[in-house]
Amino acid sequence: DTAVSQTPKYLVTQMGNDKSIKCEQNLGHDTMYWYKQDSKKFLKIMFSYNNKELIINETVPNRFSPKSPDKAHLNLHINSLELGDSAVYFCASSQVAAQETQYFGPGTRLLVL
Amino acid sequence: KQEVTQIPAALSVPEGENLVLNCSFTDSAIYNLQWFRQDPGKGLTSLLLIQSSQREQTSGRLNASLDKSSGRSTLYIAASQPGDSATYLCAVGSGTYKYIFGTGTRLKVLA
Numbered sequence: 767d768t769a770v771s772q773t774p775k776y777l778v779t780q781m782g783n784d785k786s787i788k789c790e791q792n793l794g795h796d797t798m799y800w801y802k803q804d805s806k807k808f809l810k811i812m813f814s815y816n817n818k819e820l821i822i823n824e825t826v827p828n829r830f831s832p833k834s835p836d837k838a839h840l841n842l843h844i845n846s847l848e849l850g851d852s853a854v855y856f857c858a859s860s861q862v863a864a865q866e867t868q869y870f871g872p873g874t875r876l877l878v879l
Numbered sequence: 880k881q882e883v884t885q886i887p888a889a890l891s892v893p894e895g896e897n898l899v900l901n902c903s904f905t906d907s908a909i910y911n912l913q914w915f916r917q918d919p920g921k922g923l924t925s926l927l928l929i930q931s932s933q934r935e936q937t938s939g940r941l942n943a944s945l946d947k948s949s950g951r952s953t954l955y956i957a958a959s960q961p962g963d964s965a966t967y968l969c970a971v972g973s974g975t976y977k978y979i980f981g982t983g984t985r986l987k988v989l990a
Contacts, residue, residue, distance in 0.1 A: 808983075
C-alpha cells in the first residue's frame with residue numbers, strides 16, 4: 767500500500783546510455799513532480815505535472831523527458847547520460863498543486879560511470 | 880528569485896533537549912511552507928504544512944511557526960530523542976506548482 771513508488775531503486779550505467787525511471791502514486795493526486803538531489807543533498811525541482819500536463823520545466827536539459835501516461839504515473843527518461851546526472855531522483859505528488867502536503871517516493875539512486 | 884536558507888547546517892544535542900531549527904526565505908509571497916525530515920538513504924517524510932494565512936502548526940512534540948513578513952519559519956522540537964536524528968528540510972510553496980527547498984539541517988540527538 768505504498769503511496770508513491772519508484773523503480774528502480776538503484777541504477778548504475780555507463781555514460782552515453784539512455785535510461786528510464788518510473789513513478790506511480792495511488793493517492794489520487796492531480797499533481798506530480800520530479801526532483802533531483804545532488805551530492806550535497808540539495809533538492810531541486812525539475813518538473814511539475816498537473817493532470818498529465820507539463821506545468822513547470824526548471825531549465826532542465828532536453829535530454830530529460832518526462833512522460834505522464836495518466837494522472838497516477840510520471841516517468842522520467844534520460845538520454846545520453848552524463849557523469850553530472852549522477853544524483854538521487856525523487857518523485858512526489860500532491861492533491862492541489864503546491865498548496866497541499868507533498869508525498870515523496872523513496873528515490874532512485876543513479877550513478878553514471 | 881526565491882532563495883531558502885536553513886541555519887544551522889548541522890546540530891548535535893543531548894537527548895531531552897528542546898531545540899529550534901530555522902528556515903528563512905527571501906520572497907514573502909508564498910503559498911505555504913512545509914517541513915520534512917529525511918533519514919539517510921530514504922525519501923522525505925512530511926512533518927508539518929503551514930498555509931500562508933496561518934501562524935503555526937503543531938503535531939505531537941513538533942511546532943512550526945511562520946512569519947511571512949520577516950521571511951522566517953522555525954521548527955521547534957520538544958524533548959528531543961535519538962529517533963529524531965535526521966536531516967530536516969523546509970520547503971516554500973513558491974508559485975502554484977513549485978516548491979523551493981532549503982539547504983537542510985542535519986540533526987543528531989545523542990543518547
